[in-house]
Amino acid sequence: MKLASRVKALTPSSTLAITAKAKELKSQGHDVIGLGAGEPDYNTPQNIIDAAVKSMNEGHTKYTPSAGLPTLKQVICEKFQKDQGINYDPSQIIVTSGAKHALYTLFQALLDDGDEVIIPTPYWVSYPEQVKLAGGVPVYVEGMEANEFKITPNQLREVISDRTKAVIINSPSNPTGMLYTKEELQALGEVCLEKDLLIVSDEIYEKLVYGEHKHVSIAELSPQLKEQTIIINGVSKSHSMTGWRIGYAAGNKELIKAMTNLASHSTSNPTTTAQFGSIEAYMGSQAHVEEMRQAFEKRLAIIYDKLVVIPGFTCVKPQGAFYLFPNAKEAAELSGYADVDAFSEALLEDAMVAVIPGSGFGAPDNIRLSYATSLEQLETAVERMDQFVRNKMSN
CATH class of the missing domain: 3.90.1150.10 (Aspartate Aminotransferase, domain 1)
Incomplete structure (x- = not known):
């Protein structure tokens, strides 16, 4: 074969x-x-497990909308407002079968053959593979160890071409555990705004930050950067729900709509029970x-x-x-x-x-x-x- x-x-x-x-x-x-x-x-915390079991016993075992339960989307909007002070409408949210699926669906909806995505190294192993599966071309920029594995605005500017569509920012990072500061994100964001690049902000580890450091989302820095950013997140790492497979993306309404249309032909919807568990994850005790x-x-x-x-x-x-x-x-x-x-x-x-x-x-x-x-x-x-x-x- x-x-x-x-x-x-x-x-x-x-x-x-x-x-x-x-x-x-x-x-x-x-x-x-x-x-x-x-x-x-x-x-996974017991209150989340209990909420999922309760949902099944109450008969919530059928299909949901492709973009996720309306209640969960609203809860995610409230989470963004509370944690980052960012306002999203539920129409700007898609719930997916894990954050990995959010990224996969994004690149499928965004990229045409030959489009370039800038990926800082070191990178999470699936970024380049997902770009390639969508017909895109990964363009690597080395985050130097001397700079805590983070790229600079000059490095970013040097690799932008006429085919560049997006840049990925993962903070905190897998595999390095490093965070970009507010000032560093602002400087990178200015280049992205100037060059009209979509910022893919992978924030799956946002709740796991240590010492005096603080997680900052590039989307919270200005209305312009929010419009230029799609945030990828989920409950896997923050609430120890890796096997539940619930992630989400937040961003431009038209892009989210395209991702939803694509998801409707791939997964139909994220697992219903896991969505009810995720509602409790965000609404219950932290x-x-x-x-x-x-x-x-x-x-x-x-x-x-x-x-x-x-x-x-x-x-x-x-x-x-x-x-x-x-x-x-x-x-x-x-x-x-x-x-x-x-x-x-x-x-x-x-x-x-x-x-x-x-x-x-x-x-x-x-x-x-x-x-x-x-x-x-x-x-x-x-x-x-x-x-x-x-x-x-x-x-």
């Missing part, structure tokens, strides 16, 4: 590949510690959100200090999300490996620690570690990594 060229051109997810390998080793009885997970290690954020912040403080003393490791301290993204190039060299990919593979096979090679994120000198697991497991994993490097150096 001959497959479509667009599918054959896809790059497999390095996150899923390493997770599958770790699970295989675990099934064989090995004590593997997986640091590849992109989801909180907390269960205590669990803060509890989880504090736990991640505590883990980060402890694990970061232990990680940076591993020979050959350097790491910009994250400000949000739940990932560390250390540069491991020197550690790989000290351990006798040609590159970080080989080093990561050896960590899994010899030290039984699963990390994600940075090559899948467009940063081949780095690795991604998730601290969305118990502190005990994290400490053991870092100890194994440290011992692995030191043993290789002494051999």
Whole structure:
């Protein structure tokens, strides 16, 4: 059977590949510690589960509108007003089967063949693949480690062409955990307004921010930037609802309408029960959100200090999300490996620690570690990594 060229051109997810390998080793009885997970290690709060069960018992098990339940869309509008002071109408909201599906649907609705989307590196693994699936062309801009992995207005301006349609901003970032400041977003936004670029603002980690840092949405900075921005968000990370698959997009009414028409022919509607759970997620107590954020912040403080003393490791301290993204190039060299990919593979096979090679994120000198697991497991994993490097150096 001959497959479509667009599918054959896809790059497999390095996150899923390493997770599958770790699970295989675990099934064989090995004590593997997986640091590849992109989801909180907390269960969904009970009030959300109860609300979903209640909705089923009340008979809410049928189709909903393609763009989502009107009540949920209204709740999302209220969330934007409360959190960012941004006013949206429900007609400017589409609820989707996860934030990933919101992005996929956006690019399908937005891009023609050859249209360019600027993607800062390091990037979340699905951005370039989704652009390519829509016939678009990813254009990469390196977020320098010396600048906390963030791009500058000059870098953005240099890669804009007549075919550029959009730029992606992910803050807090997966995989780096870094945030753009209000001033940095304003400067990037001015370039986007000047060049008429759509800003795709992925804010899925907005609730997981640490220390004195604060999440800022570029859409809240001015009415002009709000009009030029489509926000992607969801309940997966903030409320530990990854498996519920509820995300959403907010933006220009005509673009949302086009996305809704497309969704009506792909998913029909997001899962009804999960939508009722999401209404409770935003309307109910937010205590669990803060509890989880504090736990991640505590883990980060402890694990970061232990990680940076591993020979050959350097790491910009994250400000949000739940990932560390250390540069491991020197550690790989000290351990006798040609590159970080080989080093990561050896960590899994010899030290039984699963990390994600940075090559899948467009940063081949780095690795991604998730601290969305118990502190005990994290400490053991870092100890194994440290011992692995030191043993290789002494051999």
